[in-house]
Amino acid sequence: MRRLAPLALATTTLVLVLAACSGTPAGDSAADADASADSSETGATGSETGQPGGTLVYASGDAEPTCLDPHVGGNYPQALISTQYLEPLVGRAADGTTTPWLATEWTESEDGLTWDFTLAERTFTDGTPFDAAAVKANVEHLQDPDTGSSTGYLAVEKITEVEVVDDHHVRFHLSAPDAALLESFAQQWTAIQSPTGLERGMDENCAAPVGTGPFVVEGWTPQQQVDLVANPDYVNAAGETAPPLLEGITWRFIPDAATRYAALTSGEVDVIDNPQPDMIVAAGADPSLGLTHIDNPRPGSVNRIELHSGQTPFDDIRVREAFIRSANPEPGIDTLFAGVTEPSYSPLSSVEPVAISEPELFGYDLDAANTLLDEAGWTERDAEGYRVKDGQRLTVRFPVSTNQSVPAEQSLFQQIQANVKQAGFEVILTPLDLGGWYGALGAHEYEAVSAPYTKVGPDVMRILYHSSGTEPAPSGYFANHAFIKDPALDALLDEASAAQDPAQRAELLGQAQEIVLEGYYILPLYDQQNHFLVRGIDGIDTSNPVATLSFQTASLTD
Numbered sequence: 001m002r003r004l005a006p007l008a009l010a011t012t013t014l015v016l017v018l019a020a021c022s023g024t025p026a027g028d029s030a031a032d033a034d035a036s037a038d039s040s041e042t043g044a045t046g047s048e049t050g051q052p053g054g055t056l057v058y059a060s061g062d063a064e065p066t067c068l069d070p071h072v073g074g075n076y077p078q079a080l081i082s083t084q085y086l087e088p089l090v091g092r093a094a095d096g097t098t099t100p101w102l103a104t105e106w107t108e109s110e111d112g113l114t115w116d117f118t119l120a121e122r123t124f125t126d127g128t129p130f131d132a133a134a135v136k137a138n139v140e141h142l143q144d145p146d147t148g149s150s151t152g153y154l155a156v157e158k159i160t161e162v163e164v165v166d167d168h169h170v171r172f173h174l175s176a177p178d179a180a181l182l183e184s185f186a187q188q189w190t191a192i193q194s195p196t197g198l199e200r201g202m203d204e205n206c207a208a209p210v211g212t213g214p215f216v217v218e219g220w221t222p223q224q225q226v227d228l229v230a231n232p233d234y235v236n237a238a239g240e241t242a243p244p245l246l247e248g249i250t251w252r253f254i255p256d257a258a259t260r261y262a263a264l265t266s267g268e269v270d271v272i273d274n275p276q277p278d279m280i281v282a283a284g285a286d287p288s289l290g291l292t293h294i295d296n297p298r299p300g301s302v303n304r305i306e307l308h309s310g311q312t313p314f315d316d317i318r319v320r321e322a323f324i325r326s327a328n329p330e331p332g333i334d335t336l337f338a339g340v341t342e343p344s345y346s347p348l349s350s351v352e353p354v355a356i357s358e359p360e361l362f363g364y365d366l367d368a369a370n371t372l373l374d375e376a377g378w379t380e381r382d383a384e385g386y387r388v389k390d391g392q393r394l395t396v397r398f399p400v401s402t403n404q405s406v407p408a409e410q411s412l413f414q415q416i417q418a419n420v421k422q423a424g425f426e427v428i429l430t431p432l433d434l435g436g437w438y439g440a441l442g443a444h445e446y447e448a449v450s451a452p453y454t455k456v457g458p459d460v461m462r463i464l465y466h467s468s469g470t471e472p473a474p475s476g477y478f479a480n481h482a483f484i485k486d487p488a489l490d491a492l493l494d495e496a497s498a499a500q501d502p503a504q505r506a507e508l509l510g511q512a513q514e515i516v517l518e519g520y521y522i523l524p525l526y527d528q529q530n531h532f533l534v535r536g537i538d539g540i541d542t543s544n545p546v547a548t549l550s551f552q553t554a555s556l557t558d
Helices: 008-021 030-034 076-082 132-143 151-155 202-207 257-265 277-285 317-327 330-336 366-375 407-421 434-442 460-465 487-498 502-518
Strands: 055-060 090-092 098-100 103-108 114-119 159-166 169-174 215-221 225-230 248-253 271-273 291-295 302-307 387-389 395-401 426-432 522-527 531-535
Touching (some): 215 248, 317 366, 317 407, 502 522
Antiparallel strands (some): 090 098, 159 169, 225 248
8 A cells, every 4th residue: 555655754844944945044933932942843943143253163973075076976974064165056945846046947848858047147256157168067077987976977867968058048958858857956966166166176176166155165174174164255046145144164073973962062063963862852851951953854765774686685575575574673763763763664755745655564574574584495594593595594794884874773773683683684784984885885795785865856766776776877886775677667767757747757756666665675764864953053044955954044142
């Protein structure tokens, strides 16, 4: 039975997004008056009136980027920081509609193969004009294999030519209709950079990308911080000159969650990301701490465990279903995440309107799991209780990115490891830094993996589950970790990608989601956790399409 994915988790965030899209940054709405009473529910940033000036200190627990240019690679830590200095062509409202940003208007040809964009009058912070030639240079940068792009490369892969019509009009020619083109141009991984900056070469541009955003990269001290200064000439999406109230931002890298939280409560930093669930609960329970919780679920996919169907043992659907039926993640989610998230039964985030949910596929049933494994020929058990077939143990290698999985999630994986052992699976959890984790995936040294992937819109289904996604992008990263190669699924995803009718697209994507869920290729867990704790700041904008925070309208209240 198909059901829409639950939207309860996103309710607060959507209110904030709508406020921000209408020109009201988070912290200025009427709902924020109650922030001090229950910060964990309002998601607001306080009701005090901030004063201009000062430097905001942000402490990130995500892996420090190896490059501040989000065209290179394309991960979420790059999106978090680049939101402050790079802007996309278009925005996206909470209801999924596209809004103007660096582009003011756009039209699609009847056959879907040509798009015309009208560009706003802007100037990059190095003095280079933002124009059609700059857009062309950016698309070519994304498509250049030497850039090593992944997320951005996949977003613009259907563009065959960028035509400069005149300074303020650019035309895209496509190889096939692309229903997700506007969603792709709303992402930080396709955000527009100064062509003069790009011409400096990768090393220099990685160290200090140049955009049209409210802040400018002043310096980067690796393993410590990035220093940003205000852009006094910033022009916002409405075309208004609106320089930041802040003088700058110090973007620090503090991997340990407890250390980040201590720095926040002591006043050493003003914002932290990736707080532990118990810290979120503590922030809401003790108003004297003066902390505000922002829950801003990411678009695109959910956090999930993907099972490698291209190699044994998960090339057998019965084994995949047995693993999922015995995993039983719900109790762990309830306890380890202290009520700050809810289980998902969909491939897509709850903020995606076309998400479907199939909870009945994921109920815990150890007897069914055992029967399935018997049917698949895994009938023997060794002295340790693990199943054996043809002399081989039923082993599942599970590399874990310690940079991307918070401690609560790592504990959840350990609980799943213990649960599936009852059915006879040996799960080997291997904690790895980001580089080692990417290496394990590239070498196919895994049978299960949890790999977050953020993309604006439901086209993330094509990125993650189309057979073409088993081939690496120029960065070396391939996104189809479940290694699904299903012609019927490919056909649905291709048709959805070309569909110009939203209702038809939603129906096709619904069918595609059912194939992924009913094939037991993934175990959905929950929305990608995107929590922030804030102290002494007013006016944070939560409306960025990839759910990052912008500090263009922020001010310090302490």
